[in-house]
Amino acid sequence: MPAVDRAPHTVLPPTDLEAMLDLSTFLDHQTEPAALVGPDGQTVPLPLEAFTVLKEVADAMRQGRGITVAPVDQALTTQEAADFLGISRPTLVKLLEAGQIPFERPAGGRHRRVRLADVVAYQEAQRTQRRTLLDEMGGEAAAAGLYDASAENYAEALADARRSRTTGLHEA
Template identity: 50%
Template sequence: MDVLTDLNDDERMNTSTSRSIRDGHVVDPPQDPEEMLELARFLENHATPAVLLGPDGEQIPLPLAAYELLREVVSAMERGASVSVEPIDRQLTTQEAAGLLGVSRNTLIRLLDEHELPYERLGQSRHRRLRLRDVLAYRDRKRTDRRGRLDELTRQASEDGLYDVDADTYKAALAEARRS
């Protein structure tokens, strides 16, 4: 099974994003968004797979799984995202995994030592390898956790009436809180 990784703006702009993943497997959207827009519209209007037409006129039905993946890739690129299609069981180096998560390699090593992410060692080597699926699952868990915490902070602020306070009153209260 393959996975489509849609790199968001932060990940695309982050120069620590793994070079080997980026250089070998990441495709940036075309400079002319009109190309993707036309293809996206075509795919949206056709719910079932079509055929793939070769340069010599030969046609072959496009399997449903490939067609659905194509729709996802085009949708992501239409939004201006870079995409990567990788085997889900692909092994990553610690540097590649750190780049994908947007953290330093040292931070990733700490996460591994704290058993936050599973990894494998290559024989007697000290080098560790992580499965892409595990790194993506960890990233999704962290995103969900952050989203939940932000929702809770927003709920508390709303209950405390912080959204009903004008800016000057808020600044004065903040200054008072800092003093005490």
């Protein structure tokens, strides 16, 4: 059996997306995992986890997006981690130094390494925090009547909401 390459591997979508669209549409209509059929006719059941990943890959490529496959224990450079998060390397370094994302320095090395799993965990925590804040802001806007305010009264209602939020923060 050949050795498995554990390095990240990026695949760009095909130039003709028609076949990817067909595959994605087919997979969207499947309710349970299918099977793979080899060139010799041998059939192997596709585990649910592999089926789910295949659906996600086909959907992303149908949208013209490339896919990178990497093990979660993959060590990233600070630049790779920053690129993954869509932030600058100096911003990432600030997050590392603030303890928001764990990192390691190889023995005798001065370069930081970040595990992909830790970067993904940080990204998920940020998403959750953003969703929570947006939900709170939406609730506050509804309570302040901003959704019901007319265009003429909106600026005044917004100013009132800001004042009450600022007063609440100072009292807390």
